[in-house]
Amino acid sequence: MSIVVQDLTVSYGEKVVLDSISLEIEEGIWSCLVGPNGAGKTTLLRTLLGMAPYEGSIKDRGVEVFKSRNRNVAFVPQQPQIPQGMSVAEYVMLGRAKRDGWGNDSLASRTYVHQVLHQTHLFEMKGNLVSHLSGGEMQRALIARALAQEPELILLDEPTSALDLHHQIAVLNEIEELKESGVTVISTMHDITLAAMFAERIIVMKEGKILLSGGAQEVIHSPELKIAYDNRIEVFTLENGRSVIVASKEDFN
């Protein structure tokens, strides 16, 4: 087991956002957190990063996360703060900062970043300012920075939410490649259909609790998923065996 969460509780003032969660996440697989808005997905992701204060325990390979500053975890936020005046190459190079020390770009890092820029099809625009990138390009730059980090674990908050259908698949393919290189992936996603296509494991959350955690196909056809969304979703199975989840229209009356 890579990450073991036990009785994790996170509160903002009086409000309990995560309510004694227990969870085990295997190394080297892609787990996806799904659930309605306010379920606590992003908070769980931030807590796994080790930044937010919590009660209970989160052990990453045996070490409590808030005590460990040496973990190499990449974080891809839903809405990144876009730095002014920074080029794409400089932005991706930030991924090496923890390795080299801030501002000391080693030759090995520069070579590695070149390779990452090619891999993510950003090489042609490496001199452009990140503030001038389109939504899809920005998402690729974020993934590229995470790749440059050579992380053991990558946390992605809604990596596809701002993208068109084509770019969604492109970004998810890149994350899948990352996973295949041995990185543990944990993401949140609103699109359960896409989550089921890519993630091996789906964790269903509602109101700060985990309703179900299991294999993608098992979770999609489970009653817990419908409960999480107050029975406002429908699951269809296509002829090729793929499952599609849509919101049901009549429930909104």
Next chain:
Amino acid sequence: MWNWRITAFCALILLLVAIAAVSFGPISINFFKVFKTLFDLPGGATGQNRTVILQLRLPRVILGVLVGAALATSGAVYQTVFHNPLADPYLLGAASGAGLGATIALTSTHHNLQGALPIFAFLGGVLAVVTSFFISGKFFADPNSLLLSGIAVGSFATAIQTYLQQRHSAALRPVYSWILGDLTSASWSVVAWSSIYIAFALIILFSVAKQLDGLMLSDEEAYSLGINPKRLRIIAVAAATLATATAVSASGLIGFVGIVVPHLVRGLTHRVTNRSLISIAMAGAAFLVLADLGARTLLSPAELPIGVITAFVGAPFFLVVLRNRRKIMR
């Protein structure tokens, strides 16, 4: 990816401006003579000219360098920390706090207190910023809440200052001239104490300059890249505030340097602000020394307040840079 050429260019400009500022004034002294006097070479100025150079102009130029570097660097750091291109060093109440401190000293009937004006201004500025910290409550978790409480504390201090001014109308003129800022107070003793604080603050800021790039990202991203964003914000804001409060207590409120210079250097170099922090410091120093030269010589023998010059020259220059930048972006 440091570009040493920009830094070297700024250093050269600063040196030239500084020597020019020592040479020109009501009494003009030959450039080479100034150079020889400064470096104690044979053939330097003697008598009255030597006194003018070493006791009047040199401390004033050095104070200009210190104050300009302090304001420009603090402005650049505040702009990064608050993700706000319009942030200036006076944002967190440092200016209004120092203004209140100075007003208390100037309106006091006690002569000794008036002599302690720099101390009052310094304490007022630091106290206002510290109050903003505590009122914001979230202790740097959210830079915007600090910004808002800074504005509130600033307004409060200004209100008290206005009340005091109304009650002591005789002090109106000195308070007003202090607010516009000047370097006439420059002497070796002022240079000595202000250089200690400003050098200390700037060394801290230069040493964390590269990490400040991380504060341009969200806190989670910065943390995952190996930075403790809350701690870095406290260090950066504390050092920038120390530099600002010292600058204000030595020379009053000199506006515009903290906003114009960082943007100017960034606009001309197309580089991330933090990576040019040393260049920004030197450009700020050169800008202020040049502005002071203008303040001394334009209406000679009368002196203009330096704040008038920085705004009068700074504002149009700033607009030109802004316009050119927009053209490039299109």
